Amino acid sequence: MRITNIEAIAVDLPMLRPMKMAGVEIRVAENVLVKMVSDQGVVGWGEAASAPTMTGETVPSITTAIQLLANDLIGAEVDLATLQACMRRRLYGNSSAKAAIDMAAHDLVGRSMQKPVHELLGPLMRHSVPVLWLLGTGSEEADVLEARAKYADGFRAFKVKVGTAAIDADIRRTLVIRRALPADALVCADANQAWNVDDALRFVIGAGESLEFLEQPVDGEDIAGMAKLAAAGKTAIGCDEGLHSMADLQHHLAAAAATGGSLKAIKLGGLGTVLKAAQWCTMHDWKVNLACKIAESGIATAAVLQLGAVLPAIDWGVSLSSQYLAEDIVHNPLKIVEGRAPVPDGPGLGVEVDEARVRHYQR
Ligand SMILES: [Mg+2]
Known part of the structure; x- marks a missing residue:
């Protein structure tokens, strides 16, 4: 199974109410999603919140890093065992971008095998x-x-x-x-x-x-x-x-x-x-x-x-x-x-993404 596309999608998700913590009050969650597609038409989703005070990464930097890594990964076999090493070779740091891709790959593999990710x-x-x-x-x-x-x-x-x-x-x-x-x-x-x-x-x-x-x-x-x-x-x-x-x-x-x-x-x-x-x-x-x-x-x-x-x-x-x-x-x-x-027990991550809603909140 090969990866045919990886899309980074920046979303702004409104909070139910603001969350106050030291140094920041979060009113809108600024996250980046990954939509990964295989040559068999299976779709996997991943996500990372931008948390600049924790990871140093912002929505634009996560998006750019995902696009850079996608250049190497598109066309390659989906291989969870070597994915981290591939990403590390191409790009130092940027753990949020890598986490979103890694999550999408797990979802994709789980879905294609009809197994929950925990398996x-x-x-x-x-x-x-x-x-x-x-x-x-x-x-x-x-x-x-x-x-x-x-x-x-x-x-x-x-x-x-x-x-x-x-x-x-x-x-x-x-x-x-x-x-x-x-x-x-x-x-x-x-x-x-x-x-x-x-x-x-x-x-x-x-x-x-x-x-x-x-x-x-x-x-x-x-x-x-x-x-x-x-x-x-x-x-x-x-x-x-x-x-x-x-x-x-x-x-x-x-x-x-x-x-x-x-x-x-x-x-x-x-x-x-x-x-x-x-x-x-x-x-x-x-x-x-x-x-x-x-x-x-x-x-x-x-x-x-x-x-x-x-x-x-x-x-x-x-x-x-x-x-x-x-x-x-x-x-x-x-x-x-x-x-x-x-724990969700459906295939992959076990959640069905509502893509219309994703596009609604897309930045
Ligand atoms: Mg904490």
Whole structure:
């Protein structure tokens, strides 16, 4: 089976409501889709959110990188085993562009074999995954109401977006949310690199013991700062913006800078690398948070669920994102039941893309 076309499609997807996190408020998801077509007429879809503060890639740069890689891939056999090496030879970095192509290739191969993508990745570990609910409305009262409502709906994992206010206000808001939820709820916080080490230490001392873990309190490159916060012993420290490769995992481990990480395809460049990173984490007694980037559509969400089916462990929950969009671009959008998302079992990623809607939102 050969690839006959690869199209990069930039889309602007409106959010249900703005998501506030440190350094950015997302009102519209600016994503790039990949539509890959084979000589047998099979179509595979992939997606990457643009997240410049996380990957350095923008919608135009992702689009250009996909077009550049497409020049080499069009006409070639679809081969998941060599795809990453082919892309690496042609282009350094650009992990989001590579992830979108890699995802489309997995969808294409799965569809042509009439198998769900998880069967291409490894043995099935679970049929559904626990979904983390993000709390970032911008108001403490609204966050508490939402947390309670989502707990009643069955959600048991919550991530508080912090770093958007003064440290004392973040500490208070985190503690108020923690107290508003029953003890069996997992509550963590994500600062998205907002703080310096001193401020982060204040937060860790003030609210750390109420949290399962604290994600990326300081700059992704400040591994020594992360280690200082981990050494405070108040809560587990997770890396996200500082984690782009297997080497980054090693660096954090060597410095005792984290005991878990947030694994995203746009940072690691593809589904296979996410799986490899998760296996590394389990082997080194690290915890895994498996995640989409706010706000990828039902396409990337389905890919995360396919990964969730095979990862050895996902103790820090799964962050999905398509539920935060005003409208999805697939015919069978994500359904969360009792706080868990079932793994789609149709061929490929298991979602049917609504191409008319894709063209409607095309930039
Ligand atoms: Mg994060």
